[in-house]
Amino acid sequence: MPTILRRSSGWPPLHLQELWTYRELLYFLVWRDLKVRYKQTVLGVAWAVLQPLMATIVFSVFFGRLAGIASDGVPYPVFNLAGLVPWGFFAFGLNEAANSVVGSRQLITKVYFPRLAIPLATVLVGLVDLAVGFLLLLTAMILYGITPSVRAFMVLPFILLAFTASLGAGLWLAALNVRYRDVRYVLPFLTQMWLFTTPIVYPSSLVPPAWRTVQGLNPMVGVVDGFRWALFGAQARSSTIAMSTVVALALASGGAFYFRRTERAFADIV
Amino acid sequence: MSTHAIRLIGVGKSYRRGTRRQGYETLREAVTDWMRGLTARSDRLREQSDGLFWALQDVSMDVPCGSALGMIGANGAGKSTLLKILSRVTEPTTGEVHLNGRVGSLLEVGTGFHPELTGRENVMLNGAILGMKRAEVLSKFDAIVDFAETAAFIDTPVKHYSSGMYLRLAFAVAAHLEPEILLVDEVLAVGDAAFQKRCLGRMNDVAREGRTVIFVSHNLDAIRRLCSHAVMLERGHVVTFGATADVIARYLSTDYQRPAPATRIDVSTQPRIGTGAARFVSVCYCATASSAGGQPYSSGPLTIVVEIESDRAREVRSMAVFLTDQFGTKVINADTVHINQTVSLDAGRNVFRFAIHAIHLMPGFYRVGLWLADPVHTHSPSAAYDFVESAFELEVTRDESRSGAGTGALVPCDFDVEALK
Numbered sequence: 001m002p003t004i005l006r007r008s009s010g011w012p013p014l015h016l017q018e019l020w021t022y023r024e025l026l027y028f029l030v031w032r033d034l035k036v037r038y039k040q041t042v043l044g045v046a047w048a049v050l051q052p053l054m055a056t057i058v059f060s061v062f063f064g065r066l067a068g069i070a071s072d073g074v075p076y077p078v079f080n081l082a083g084l085v086p087w088g089f090f091a092f093g094l095n096e097a098a099n100s101v102v103g104s105r106q107l108i109t110k111v112y113f114p115r116l117a118i119p120l121a122t123v124l125v126g127l128v129d130l131a132v133g134f135l136l137l138l139t140a141m142i143l144y145g146i147t148p149s150v151r152a153f154m155v156l157p158f159i160l161l162a163f164t165a166s167l168g169a170g171l172w173l174a175a176l177n178v179r180y181r182d183v184r185y186v187l188p189f190l191t192q193m194w195l196f197t198t199p200i201v202y203p204s205s206l207v208p209p210a211w212r213t214v215q216g217l218n219p220m221v222g223v224v225d226g227f228r229w230a231l232f233g234a235q236a237r238s239s240t241i242a243m244s245t246v247v248a249l250a251l252a253s254g255g256a257f258y259f260r261r262t263e264r265a266f267a268d269i270v
Numbered sequence: 271m272s273t274h275a276i277r278l279i280g281v282g283k284s285y286r287r288g289t290r291r292q293g294y295e296t297l298r299e300a301v302t303d304w305m306r307g308l309t310a311r312s313d314r315l316r317e318q319s320d321g322l323f324w325a326l327q328d329v330s331m332d333v334p335c336g337s338a339l340g341m342i343g344a345n346g347a348g349k350s351t352l353l354k355i356l357s358r359v360t361e362p363t364t365g366e367v368h369l370n371g372r373v374g375s376l377l378e379v380g381t382g383f384h385p386e387l388t389g390r391e392n393v394m395l396n397g398a399i400l401g402m403k404r405a406e407v408l409s410k411f412d413a414i415v416d417f418a419e420t421a422a423f424i425d426t427p428v429k430h431y432s433s434g435m436y437l438r439l440a441f442a443v444a445a446h447l448e449p450e451i452l453l454v455d456e457v458l459a460v461g462d463a464a465f466q467k468r469c470l471g472r473m474n475d476v477a478r479e480g481r482t483v484i485f486v487s488h489n490l491d492a493i494r495r496l497c498s499h500a501v502m503l504e505r506g507h508v509v510t511f512g513a514t515a516d517v518i519a520r521y522l523s524t525d526y527q528r529p530a531p532a533t534r535i536d537v538s539t540q541p542r543i544g545t546g547a548a549r550f551v552s553v554c555y556c557a558t559a560s561s562a563g564g565q566p567y568s569s570g571p572l573t574i575v576v577e578i579e580s581d582r583a584r585e586v587r588s589m590a591v592f593l594t595d596q597f598g599t600k601v602i603n604a605d606t607v608h609i610n611q612t613v614s615l616d617a618g619r620n621v622f623r624f625a626i627h628a629i630h631l632m633p634g635f636y637r638v639g640l641w642l643a644d645p646v647h648t649h650s651p652s653a654a655y656d657f658v659e660s661a662f663e664l665e666v667t668r669d670e671s672r673s674g675a676g677t678g679a680l681v682p683c684d685f686d687v688e689a690l691k
């Protein structure tokens with residue numbers, strides 16, 4: 001059965017089974033990124049703790065103490081950290097994925113493999129930081145006298161939701177970035193706007209009830225609400241979470257198809 | 271089971287003119303293009319068809335299983351584009367390619383090598399990138415390290431490797447790939463003679479094991495030794511396809527300019543590879559150091575003056591003038607790297623004189639090539655500053671002062687005869 005190469009047209013299939021046969025490459029790409037990162041940085045894995053920790057300290061002083069923003073009945077630092085940890089994972093994945101294809105031009109112009117592996121690997125790398133950040137969060141909770149219940153395991157589906165949203169947005173941006181380098185300049189601005197529309201420094205309960213479902217259009221709202229619900233029983237609306245899930249899935253599947261559609265030209269224009 | 275490893279049917283590849291250089295467009299251009307398109311649709315259509323550049327057009331051929339096919343052609347003939355299509359890096363614009371078997375491509379050695387990782391780590395990573403399974407790499411690990419002769423440094427980050435070591439390790443991984451179809455591009459253009467020989471031997475083994483090899487090189491000698499069949503491309507078309515000797519003969523019969531000695535030869539428009547940051551502009555040759563000298567002759571001196579234009583001041587370790595014979599074998603290579611001389615280029619125009627004291631060559635026609643590169647981490651000709659494979663052809667005449675001596679050998683030699691008791 002020969003492999004036939006010809007010009008593809010329209011919307012090509014995702015070929016996820018092919019991606020699966022290249023899972024070892026995916027593993028090595030993740031492994032490489034982790035290795036290189038910890039070889040080139042002095043503090044290594046400590047950054048995964050320092051970043052959310054510093055941010056929480058700053059936010060706690062300015063928003064928690066000085067501005068006196070409510071925090072769903074838990075100490076503000078813990079409340080804030082529960083939003084920052086999944087947000088950090090999302091933002092890291094989004095940014096790294098957006099630059100991943102352009103950054104791998106050397107590979108793309110020389111070797112064939114499913115291109116989806118590139119942004120996928122970069123988002124997977126973030127899981128390590130997320131795990132470390134999550135331990136920090138648990139430590140902070142215990143220090144503030146909050147014992148997590150069995151429900152804490154319910155963060156897992158929300159991690160999956162954050163992963164889907166991050167990969168989805170990342171795929172769009174990665175593919176657009178190949179053709180339009182404007183993406184590089186849009187990215188910091190986009191991340192910042194996204195941060196403010198996500199309830200990280202403020203609780204979702206600050207949003208008028210009528211708008212709560214619409215708020216879920218930002219998939220990270222569902223993630224952060226879900227985290228706070230799972231960890232300390234903060235109020236979360238199922239309609240918001242459902243909305244976020246639908247949006248994340250749409251973003252990811254749309255992103256994957258758009259990526260596949262444009263990837264045929266990557267090697268020619270990157 | 272099909273007897274063809276590769277079948278090409280009317281394969282073509284076009285690029286939009288400009289996209290190859292420019293790389294990417296900006297959003298602004300896309301938006302303005304789109305708005306202009308709304309008002310002047312016909313304009314845009316015309317522009318599109320005019321702006322097409324066919325790197326490859328209507329290429330059809332069958333490559334039988336287990337054959338070694340050499341691909342030759344001047345720079346820009348479409349060899350690399352064809353390899354990119356075969357290795358699935360890019361899609362053909364027209365036509366179809368049928369591949370029977372797993373394809374391993376070696377378009378560049380060390381693809382995906384990361385300077386911070388150790389030799390061992392890079393072997394694993396590079397193996398995965400080239401499509402090997404982890405278990406496969408592990409089982410061949412010792413053989414790879416042996417082949418590369420880097421066992422002592424295998425746990426050192428490759429950024430500390432010499433360029434030779436780096437190259438050997440990179441080639442070693444690729445050499446242990448076992449695909450049914452192996453594509454190789456220009457890998458042998460680098461490395462020392464001993465290593466090149468070993469690479470050739472390894473590829474010979476691959477071909478003998480019944481696998482199909484497609485080998486692109488400017489080294490006609492290597493192609494002759496390795497390949498039973500060859501194909502010659504010219505401006506994206508197949509010119510000849512058949513037995514290697516015939517194809518090479520056809521390739522070499524292409525006319526070249528044969529300018530007279532002591533005249534300025536403009537090479538700025540010659541086909542070439544390289545970044546172009548510094549490039550050869552003109553050349554001049556003559557037999558003696560004085561610019562009035564005449565035709566070079568057997569065992570006589572050869573002076574070559576090159577004019578180089580550089581975009582800024584830089585140190586260059588490898589500036590070379592080389593001569594190839596009618597079979598494409600490199601017979602003389604005057605490279606500054608071999609005499610450990612670093613060349614300082616100023617921004618703008620630079621002129622250098624190569625004084626070769628004696629060319630021990632038989633009378634005949636030789637092609638002159640030019641090379642300018644910094645050899646550290648230059649693993650492919652495209653990373654060189656400038657590489658003109660054949661700038662022009664010159665004639666080496668018979669040495670009149672020694673007339674009468676019969677030739678009949680490839681290289682003349684100096685010798686005496688003495689009667690012994």
